[in-house]
Amino acid sequence: MIPFVNLTAQRDAYRRELEAVEKRVLDSGCYIGGAEVRALEEELSCYCGAAHTITCGSGTQALELALMVLGLEPGDQVIVPDFTFIAPAECVQKLRGIPLFADIDKSTLQIDPESVKRLAGPRTKGIIAVNLFGQCAPYEKLREIANENGLWILEDSAQAFGAIQNGKKACTFGDISITSFYPSKPLGCYGDGGAIFTSNPEYAEKARLLANHGSSERYRHIEIGVNGRLDALQAAVLRVKLRHLDEELERRQQNAKVYDRFFEDAPGLTPQAIATGNTSTYAQYTLIAENRAEFISRLEKAGIPHCIHYPSPLHAQPCFNTASAGPATDSGCLITEKTCTQVLSLPFCAFTDTQEVVDRLK
Ligand SMILES: Cc1ncc(COP(=O)(O)O)c(C=O)c1O
Incomplete structure (x- = not known):
């Protein structure tokens, strides 16, 4: 069976390095925060170019x-994409803000700046842009709209x-x-x-404070915050994997090319378009299948696992149906509606044998 994401192959590849750092942390007696977490934050900043990183x-x-x-x-209103994992809209609603659901571009599947423009009004405070499936959102246009409307x-x-x-690099396009x-x-x-x-x-200082129960000095709390700590063990594992990230991203590019070449000649099957100037991490390799049921049955016969990211527009989730008028969308987000009925993701990671997937489909 081909795994959808092959995390055990990744662990096998770095086993010696991982076991050494896991032992180091477990023997250290320091399990939350501390030197591992501080070192990870510095290395993440260094990798992506953000001045401040708070895990x-x-x-x-x-x-x-x-x-x-x-x-x-x-x-406060916040514009979020209608087509993504629930977390961005969920967090807005949890803090008693109002998510406004924007539609997507039908080929890149990213938030559509024109839809964002139509939604922005006097009570709108910001935009949550999602780098969907590993490709950055269209930041140049989003920043223009944000500037015109005073949005973060x-x-x-x-x-x-x-x-x-x-x-x-991603993680440097937002105000945060x-x-x-x-x-x-x-x-x-x-x-x-x-x-x-x-x-x-200032944002960095506030984030650090809020992530530590609103406290910068032991047992003095100046804000209501949260327990937002990363374990030392996770930090140590991430430091190992970060050292291998560039080679993994390169393998992801090669693996995606194998799929791309196959789907070039596959009628009714169109992979997410990668816009010019972008290098995707391919968190998912996702395509539009005009006849999804038929493609799923072909995959199942070939023993190829698949996932649907995402089966429903966010605005159709019951948890957002709290106002009498229903959730606020850009004219019902019709592209998202259709995409949810056609989208499908294939097995993918740096360790996926995409050639084998393609061979089984032939
Ligand atoms: C776009 C997006 N935002 C936020 C999250 C939430 O991340 P986590 O699962 O670490 O809470 C996810 C997780 O899948 C996601 O895909």
Whole structure:
């Protein structure tokens, strides 16, 4: 059976390095925060070019903390993509903000700047841009709209640590940016983990404070914060995997090319387009299948696992149906509606034998 994401092959590849650091941390008696976490934060900053990195407990927690840093207040509107994992819209709603759901571009599947423009109004405070499936969102256009409307940008790079747009690394496009270290992410640990990135020293200080129960001095709490700590063991694992990230991203490019070549001549099957100037991490290799049921049955006959990212527009999730008028969308987000009925992701990671997948499909 071909695994959808082959995390055991990755562990086998770095086993000696991983076991050495795991032993080091377990023998150290220091399990939360400390030198491993500080070193990881420096190495992450160095890798992506963000001046400040603050690690925390998950990507979702990083989003929530980032919204708190940006000062989101009840009733504030935030534009989010309708087609993505729930976390960005969930965090807005959890802090009693109002998510406005923007539609996507039908080929890149990224948030559509024109849709964002139509949604921005006097009560709108910001945009959460998601780097979907590993490709950066269209930041040049989003920044123009943000500037015209006095909005901040929160970059959700949960799926795209290591992605590049016009020579600049992901996690540096937002006023504040986040990533996730969920195990199957392009840079993943062995549990939950996340990080916040910013070039703004005030945001960095506030994020660090909020992630530590609102405290910068032991047992003195100046804000209501959260327990937003990363384990030392996760930090140590991430430091090993970060050293291998560039070679893995290169292998992901090669693996994606094998799929790309196959689908060039496959009628009714169109991979997510990668916009000019972008290098994707391919957190997912996702395509549009005009007849998805037929393609799924072909995959199943060939023993190829698959996933649907995502089966429903966010605006259709019951949890957002709280206002009598229903959730606010850009004219019902019709492209997202259709995409959700056609989209499908194939097995993919740096250790996936994509040639074997393609051979089984022939
Ligand atoms: C776009 C996006 N944002 C946020 C998250 C949340 O990250 P975590 O699972 O680490 O909380 C995810 C996780 O899949 C995601 O895909």
